[in-house]
Amino acid sequence: MQMPAPSADILARRARITRRLREVLPGDAVIDDPVETRAYECDGLTAYRCPPLAAVLPSTTEEVAAVLRVCHEERVPVVPRGAGTSLAGGALPTADSVILGVARLTQVLETDYDNRFIRVQTGRTNLSVTGAVEADGFFYAPDPSSQLACAIAGNIGMNSGGAHCLKYGVTTNNLLGVTLVQMDGTVLELGGAHMDAGGYDLLGLICGSEGQLGVVTEATLRILPKPEGARPALIGFGSNEVAGACVSDIIKAGILPVAIEFMDRPCIIATENFAKAGYPDCEALLIVEVEGSEAEIDGQLGLIRQIAARHDPVEFRESQSEDESRKIWLGRKSAFGAMGVMGDYICLDGTIPVSELPFVLRRIGELSAQFGLKVANVFHAGDGNMHPLILFDANKPGDLETCEAMGAEILKLCVEVGGCLTGEHGVGIEKRDLMNVQFAPGDLEAQMRVKDVFDPGWLLNPAKVFPLEASESRRAG
Amino acid sequence: MQMPAPSADILARRARITRRLREVLPGDAVIDDPVETRAYECDGLTAYRCPPLAAVLPSTTEEVAAVLRVCHEERVPVVPRGAGTSLAGGALPTADSVILGVARLTQVLETDYDNRFIRVQTGRTNLSVTGAVEADGFFYAPDPSSQLACAIAGNIGMNSGGAHCLKYGVTTNNLLGVTLVQMDGTVLELGGAHMDAGGYDLLGLICGSEGQLGVVTEATLRILPKPEGARPALIGFGSNEVAGACVSDIIKAGILPVAIEFMDRPCIIATENFAKAGYPDCEALLIVEVEGSEAEIDGQLGLIRQIAARHDPVEFRESQSEDESRKIWLGRKSAFGAMGVMGDYICLDGTIPVSELPFVLRRIGELSAQFGLKVANVFHAGDGNMHPLILFDANKPGDLETCEAMGAEILKLCVEVGGCLTGEHGVGIEKRDLMNVQFAPGDLEAQMRVKDVFDPGWLLNPAKVFPLEASESRRAG
Numbered sequence: 009m010q011m012p013a014p015s016a017d018i019l020a021r022r023a024r025i026t027r028r029l030r031e032v033l034p035g036d037a038v039i040d041d042p043v044e045t046r047a048y049e050c051d052g053l054t055a056y057r058c059p060p061l062a063a064v065l066p067s068t069t070e071e072v073a074a075v076l077r078v079c080h081e082e083r084v085p086v087v088p089r090g091a092g093t094s095l096a097g098g099a100l101p102t103a104d105s106v107i108l109g110v111a112r113l114t115q116v117l118e119t120d121y122d123n124r125f126i127r128v129q130t131g132r133t134n135l136s137v138t139g140a141v142e143a144d145g146f147f148y149a150p151d152p153s154s155q156l157a158c159a160i161a162g163n164i165g166m167n168s169g170g171a172h173c174l175k176y177g178v179t180t181n182n183l184l185g186v187t188l189v190q191m192d193g194t195v196l197e198l199g200g201a202h203m204d205a206g207g208y209d210l211l212g213l214i215c216g217s218e219g220q221l222g223v224v225t226e227a228t229l230r231i232l233p234k235p236e237g238a239r240p241a242l243i244g245f246g247s248n249e250v251a252g253a254c255v256s257d258i259i260k261a262g263i264l265p266v267a268i269e270f271m272d273r274p275c276i277i278a279t280e281n282f283a284k285a286g287y288p289d290c291e292a293l294l295i296v297e298v299e300g301s302e303a304e305i306d307g308q309l310g311l312i313r314q315i316a317a318r319h320d321p322v323e324f325r326e327s328q329s330e331d332e333s334r335k336i337w338l339g340r341k342s343a344f345g346a347m348g349v350m351g352d353y354i355c356l357d358g359t360i361p362v363s364e365l366p367f368v369l370r371r372i373g374e375l376s377a378q379f380g381l382k383v384a385n386v387f388h389a390g391d392g393n394m395h396p397l398i399l400f401d402a403n404k405p406g407d408l409e410t411c412e413a414m415g416a417e418i419l420k421l422c423v424e425v426g427g428c429l430t431g432e433h434g435v436g437i438e439k440r441d442l443m444n445v446q447f448a449p450g451d452l453e454a455q456m457r458v459k460d461v462f463d464p465g466w467l468l469n470p471a472k473v474f475p476l477e478a479s480e481s482r483r484a485g
Numbered sequence: 486m487q488m489p490a491p492s493a494d495i496l497a498r499r500a501r502i503t504r505r506l507r508e509v510l511p512g513d514a515v516i517d518d519p520v521e522t523r524a525y526e527c528d529g530l531t532a533y534r535c536p537p538l539a540a541v542l543p544s545t546t547e548e549v550a551a552v553l554r555v556c557h558e559e560r561v562p563v564v565p566r567g568a569g570t571s572l573a574g575g576a577l578p579t580a581d582s583v584i585l586g587v588a589r590l591t592q593v594l595e596t597d598y599d600n601r602f603i604r605v606q607t608g609r610t611n612l613s614v615t616g617a618v619e620a621d622g623f624f625y626a627p628d629p630s631s632q633l634a635c636a637i638a639g640n641i642g643m644n645s646g647g648a649h650c651l652k653y654g655v656t657t658n659n660l661l662g663v664t665l666v667q668m669d670g671t672v673l674e675l676g677g678a679h680m681d682a683g684g685y686d687l688l689g690l691i692c693g694s695e696g697q698l699g700v701v702t703e704a705t706l707r708i709l710p711k712p713e714g715a716r717p718a719l720i721g722f723g724s725n726e727v728a729g730a731c732v733s734d735i736i737k738a739g740i741l742p743v744a745i746e747f748m749d750r751p752c753i754i755a756t757e758n759f760a761k762a763g764y765p766d767c768e769a770l771l772i773v774e775v776e777g778s779e780a781e782i783d784g785q786l787g788l789i790r791q792i793a794a795r796h797d798p799v800e801f802r803e804s805q806s807e808d809e810s811r812k813i814w815l816g817r818k819s820a821f822g823a824m825g826v827m828g829d830y831i832c833l834d835g836t837i838p839v840s841e842l843p844f845v846l847r848r849i850g851e852l853s854a855q856f857g858l859k860v861a862n863v864f865h866a867g868d869g870n871m872h873p874l875i876l877f878d879a880n881k882p883g884d885l886e887t888c889e890a891m892g893a894e895i896l897k898l899c900v901e902v903g904g905c906l907t908g909e910h911g912v913g914i915e916k917r918d919l920m921n922v923q924f925a926p927g928d929l930e931a932q933m934r935v936k937d938v939f940d941p942g943w944l945l946n947p948a949k950v951f952p953l954e955a956s957e958s959r960r961a962g
Binding site for chain 2: 429
């Protein structure tokens with residue numbers, strides 16, 4: 009897309025801003041060459057792109073504070089960016105914004121096994137947090153699919169989950185404290201290595217606020233001892249509805265597997281072609297993983313087998329070896345890649361009460377027929393966090409729009425049955441205009457008033473989370 | 486204490502306020518007779534007393550909203566009150582305030598076992614939430630010692646825990662949604678029966694905000710299936726430090742009992758005299774309870790026995806029967822009552838990293854000698870939530886002040902070792918002036934700005950949580 013050339017005023021302002029940023033950062037930490045800023049023009053929601061005014065890569069909390077002070081004085085919007093893996097456009101720049109990347113904030117600051125925490129800079133990737141403690145028998149529980157790449161900063165911004173959050177909770181349940189730099193450059197320490205302190209729970213408020221209330225530069229994370237063992241079972245079913253009913257029954261029975269993952273036929277076929285995981289040929293399958301001692305695993309899988317038997321499973325295959333377990337998970341973790349090979353898709357993140365799974369899966373099938381677009385379902389069924397992938401052809405005019413319209417219908421359905429628009433991906437720009445479906449005007453107003461408090465100029469990660477009209481009028485006002 | 490007679494102006498204003506309250510509530514729901522308002526002059530922190538202007542007892546969210554609209558228009562402070570069991574003065578009135586009691590908000594609105602939640606009005610007591618679902622095999626996990634009396638509204642206000650929160654978390658981990666009436670009478674629905682939704686986590690912010698951001702009238706609570714079985718073990722030790730080190734080792738080993746309760750010698754003796762629980766004669770004892778199937782219980786207690794053996798236990802007694810288990814817990818649950826028989830006390834609530842238990846217990850012993858006041862320790866050791874009871878004589882001039890000074894030293898010690906002032910009792914008026922020890926001025930300012938958003942006139946539960954000077958200047962400003 010050809011952009012109009014910027015005016016002389018705008019060019020002078022840009023030059024001043026980058027000069028001021030260079031005064032507070034090392035030279036290679038400020039990027040304003042238009043070729044290089046292109047690397048920051050989008051995140052995982054690649055349908056939307058816009059290069060920023062500049063990108064900065066600070067290495068310390070002090071450098072982050074210095075950047076924000078400059079941007080605050082210059083009234084430049086700032087878009088914090090983790091690893092850029094957001095599927096909701098959470099790190100999408102605006103043309104007048106500075107991208108604040110945390111890629112150089114990768115240090116481990118402290119590990120404390122007695123009190124089970126690790127303190128890290130937030131540019132560190134999710135998986136490398138576990139990497140820092142696994143030799144000593146510990147791990148960090150939240151495990152988004154993108155965990156090899158995604159940064160803790162983004163996990164905190166989006167309150168990320170993962171396959172194992174059914175047992176271990178999402179980021180907010182594993183976050184003990186943060187260092188937060190506010191838009192004016194002042195630094196707050198929220199929480200710490202102890203139980204919830206007195207006063208208001210600002211830590212909980214920051215987690216999931218999509219980088220709109222401040223920039224999180226350091227985090228104290230709960231780490232857990234690795235379980236004695238873990239074993240998945242693959243359960244194949246004759247239909248989506250029956251598989252959904254089985255999930256609901258497992259949850260209702262009070263068993264707590266670490267993960268209940270769901271894949272429907274289109275997803276099974278795509279994954280099988282791609283990763284050759286040896287999945288059974290069926291309409292829907294569940295991967296149910298349990299943890300503990302051998303005796304505990306046997307006990308829990310025995311109960312799950314009994315429940316599954318009431319739903320006429322096509323197959324119940326308990327993993328017999330480490331190698332088989334790895335293969336089962338490899339299939340699941342390859343599912344998104346496998347779908348990508350098949351074509352373009354958007355990935356939804358609606359979350360519903362588990363008992364509504366059979367109904368919602370049936371309605372998604374009906375919507376698929378109505379809109380004429382294929383849907384594949386692969387998701388964290390145990391906590392009702394659905395990830396329908398709607399396939400479309402980016403080269404076919406109007407197909408993306410049809411796909412987005414169908415996605416909106418599915419998300420509205422999630423809200424109608426008592427669920428919500430997003431379980432772990434965040435709102436970003438993708439779902440901002442659907443926020444009116446989820447929240448009454450007064451509820452959104454209360455959230456926006458909190459934004460006013462932390463960022464009165466609405467400079468941090470602008471045009472996200474709230475309906476565009478609402479946030480623009482707020483920013484202007 | 487003799488109060489000066491109120492002026493004619495004040496009397497006229499009071500009359501107008503109670504008249505307006507009577508216009509929006511049934512006649513028996515407004516209490517302004519000075520004899521009757523005395524029932525609301527204090528909570529569990531009985532050293533502080535002040536009768537309110539009036540007390541109201543609404544039965545619905547609409548009535549609560551109507552009360553708040555009147556008080557908002559008249560600029561009358563409102564003190565929300567659960568069951569009045571706060572140990573921190575969280576429900577202490579001011580003379581110009583209206584007590585808003587939730588005692589009539591006791592209905593169960595919905596139970597949903599498939600999705601594991603119950604929706605209740607918040608005046609319902611903690612134990613009667615479990616009572617509503619236990620016949621169907623479920624329970625509500627947070628279990629404050631006062632659970633027979635305390636209301637869900639107060640649990641939410643203080644983010645209450647209990648003996649079993651080591652495994653199940655505190656209130657915030659079990660709270661899915663609330664209906665919140667703001668000071669101006671508008672009603673917000675926060676959260677719901679699903680995972681964390683998009684937008685900011687206002688639900689998390691409300692939980693633990695001590696009734697200062699709004700009045701919670703309805704709550705959706707997570708319920709859990711009752712475990713197959715549970716079994717406590719009593720472990721006696723030769724010193725506090727050794728018992729503390731054993732707790733630290735159990736946590737470090739990655740075992741997760743449902744409860745690790747700690748009692749020191751003064752508390753053991755008082756409890757034994759009072760409840761005759763058959764506790765061993767030792768310097769310190771732990772009650773460690775584990776849950777699950779018989780095999781799981783045997784496995785976990787086996788590991789705990791091995792760890793305890795490294796600390797030369799005086800006795801390791803595993804409960805052999807339901808009856809013995811009940812007796813063990815009866816002792817622990819009687820501890821506060823038993824101490825009350827011995828004299829006056831204040832109960833602290835400082836929380837520390839578990840690895841600091843041996844050091845902090847030793848320092849408390851030294852402070853006890855220095856101040857000349859006896860201390861008994863009984864607390865949730867597994868999560869480092871200490872409840873030192875400092876004994877004093879209310880009839881001895883100056884003894885309360887010495888006691889409070891010693892309490893402040895202990896709480897400062899908790900903060901110094903990386904802990905916090907309060908784990909589950911809240912700040913109330915008791916610890917408001919110590920908030921400066923826990924929080925930097927900028928941290929407190931951020932909290933107070935959030936208060937400004939929800940309650941610009943600072944009318945809700947005034948003079949609590951923040952240092953008095955700070956909240957008074959805020960209110961005036």
